[in-house]
Amino acid sequence: MKPAGLIAEDISWAPRKNLPKLLHPVSFEVKPGQVLGVVGPNGAGKSTLLRMIYRYQAPTSGRVLVGGEDIWAGPPRAAARKVAAVLQEQPGAFGLSVREVVTLGRTPHRLGYSTPGAADAEIVNNALDRMELRHIEFRDLGNLSGGERQRVMVARALAQQPQLLVMDEPTNHLDIRHQLEILSLIQSLGLTIVVSLHDLNMAAEICDAVLMLQDGHCRGFGAPEDVLSEAQVSQTFRVNAWREVLSRSNTEHLSFHLPD
Numbered sequence: 001m002k003p004a005g006l007i008a009e010d011i012s013w014a015p016r017k018n019l020p021k022l023l024h025p026v027s028f029e030v031k032p033g034q035v036l037g038v039v040g041p042n043g044a045g046k047s048t049l050l051r052m053i054y055r056y057q058a059p060t061s062g063r064v065l066v067g068g069e070d071i072w073a074g075p076p077r078a079a080a081r082k083v084a085a086v087l088q089e090q091p092g093a094f095g096l097s098v099r100e101v102v103t104l105g106r107t108p109h110r111l112g113y114s115t116p117g118a119a120d121a122e123i124v125n126n127a128l129d130r131m132e133l134r135h136i137e138f139r140d141l142g143n144l145s146g147g148e149r150q151r152v153m154v155a156r157a158l159a160q161q162p163q164l165l166v167m168d169e170p171t172n173h174l175d176i177r178h179q180l181e182i183l184s185l186i187q188s189l190g191l192t193i194v195v196s197l198h199d200l201n202m203a204a205e206i207c208d209a210v211l212m213l214q215d216g217h218c219r220g221f222g223a224p225e226d227v228l229s230e231a232q233v234s235q236t237f238r239v240n241a242w243r244e245v246l247s248r249s250n251t252e253h254l255s256f257h258l259p260d
């Protein structure tokens with residue numbers, strides 16, 4: 001999986017042309033192999049931004065370039081060979097086994113209606129192993145826990161062998177151990193990743209850059225330590241944010257308090 005760079009050029013989105021924009025024009029660049037964290041309060045526009053990047057909702061203005069090519073200029077299948085997404089809403093693919101769902105990740109790479117071959121099976125095996133799903137590969141997706149299903153969705157995205165991976169709140173539903181595993185996976189993949197996160201300490205730890213949104217506006221883009229400053233976080237999230245050093249790990253940590 002060779003990572004591609006992402007360039008967003010003045011992308012904005014409104015439900016219809018004559019309606020106000022829910023996301024105002026924003027530009028940013030993510031270098032190949034870097035992790036961009038998208039943060040912001042509820043309703044800030046994070047999912048709206050991600051949908052334009054994984055070619056689900058067309059930008060009202062601007063362009064999304066992956067590896068230098070506008071993903072909205074070509075067919076969806078070509079975009080699906082480059083960009084995979086792990087979403088909050090999990091599909092109702094009930095009746096399909098874990099293995100069948102992960103194999104769906106191979107679809108954009110196959111010709112027409114051809115059936116998956118040995119090379120596809122090998123890639124699926126690797127994705128299942130990576131997400132520790134081999135022991136449940138023949139279980140029905142519908143019988144899995146939320147966390148297990150989330151890991152299946154990550155495995156499907158890995159089987160897609162994308163150059164860019166978009167993840168909308170990937171730690172949702174996961175227990176602490178699996179949250180840490182997903183974060184470590186994000187760091188180890190070597191892929192270009194755009195990930196929305198509510199946990200600002202996680203964002204600070206795993207992201208090379210952070211984009212902060214509020215009410216559809218970009219409030220900051222850059223290094224995590226700059227964007228996630230006490231002042232910026234306090235203002236954007238309407239809390240008092242304190243940056244403290246944890247004595248045991250000697251690492252910086254944000255804590256949050258309601259203003260008086």
Ligand SMILES: Nc1ncnc2c1ncn2[C@@H]1O[C@H](COP(=O)(O)OP(=O)(O)OP(=O)(O)O)[C@@H](O)[C@H]1O
Pocket residue numbers: 015022040041042043044045046047048049
């Ligand atoms: N298709 C749509 N039509 C009208 N409004 C929409 C549509 N999609 C999203 N919105 C609105 O746009 C705003 C941004 O939504 P979005 O889901 O992008 O926020 P978010 O930052 O991902 O929020 P959360 O943290 O709660 O998941 C919200 O106010 C939402 O209600």
